[in-house]
Amino acid sequence: xxxxxxxxxxxxxxxxxxxxxxxxxxxxxxxxxxxxxxxxxxxxxxxxxxxxxxxxxxxxxxxxxxxxxxxxxxxxxxxxxxxxxxxxxxxxxxxxxxxxxxxxxxxxxxxxx
Amino acid sequence: xxxxxxxxxxxxxxxxxxxxxxxxxxxxxxxxxxxxxxxxxxxxxxxxxxxxxxxxxxxxxxxxxxxxxxxxxxxxxxxxxxxxxxxxxxxxxxxxxxxxxxxxxxxxxx
Numbered sequence: 001x002x003x004x005x006x007x008x009x010x011x012x013x014x015x016x017x018x019x020x021x022x023x024x025x026x027x028x029x030x031x032x033x034x035x036x037x038x039x040x041x042x043x044x045x046x047x048x049x050x051x052x053x054x055x056x057x058x059x060x061x062x063x064x065x066x067x068x069x070x071x072x073x074x075x076x077x078x079x080x081x082x083x084x085x086x087x088x089x090x091x092x093x094x095x096x097x098x099x100x101x102x103x104x105x106x107x108x109x110x111x112x113x
Numbered sequence: 114x115x116x117x118x119x120x121x122x123x124x125x126x127x128x129x130x131x132x133x134x135x136x137x138x139x140x141x142x143x144x145x146x147x148x149x150x151x152x153x154x155x156x157x158x159x160x161x162x163x164x165x166x167x168x169x170x171x172x173x174x175x176x177x178x179x180x181x182x183x184x185x186x187x188x189x190x191x192x193x194x195x196x197x198x199x200x201x202x203x204x205x206x207x208x209x210x211x212x213x214x215x216x217x218x219x220x221x222x223x
Contacts, residue, residue, distance in 0.1 A: 002155065002157070033210060041215075042200065042213055042214065042215040042216045043156065043200065043213045043216075045210055045211075045213065048210050055210075056209060056210045058210070090155060090156070092156075097209075098143075098204060098206060098209050098210070100143075100144055100146045100161045100202075100204045100211065101146065101158045101161065102156075102158065102211070103158075104155035104156050104157065105155060106154075106155055107155055
């Protein structure tokens, strides 16, 4: 158990809908990273927040947005969902901004039908 | 541009030794991390190399050659539970996120 929690574990929704994924980092960690992993693919970095501020942006679509709240939990919002958005979404946390060791949550499996 | 290259798949026999290579091309370099991910699971951190040489942690070792922009993960005395995907990731800057390779699927046969 990494200490990072993600909810929900599974999510099934229809195309065009909007969903919110939630992540609570390990106690004391200030950075939260979001990743997308499609079936049998690598990890695609989406976005990083550090202590409430956006720190780095990766291959995140304009339909996706995220934020980190004062209590350091983070939410990833996915809108106008398409079939191709079906994937595992992981969040990871770390103490600092450029940690080489990240602690991953169990992931949210999103299925868009 | 930035790129990390790993073999997509490696097959080995239980009890043997296997090496998973990673070559990188990045604008900066602080160190190389390795992560393990079992099917359906979350990635977990294995090791980090910032300096040239071999780092050993039990059955797993990781090597780095900064001059060759190359590293590898060495797994000894392979067990069936080592069947997983292994990702290398470069820490490019002191304050940036990791740059990830596409992962190597390790298949272990009895």
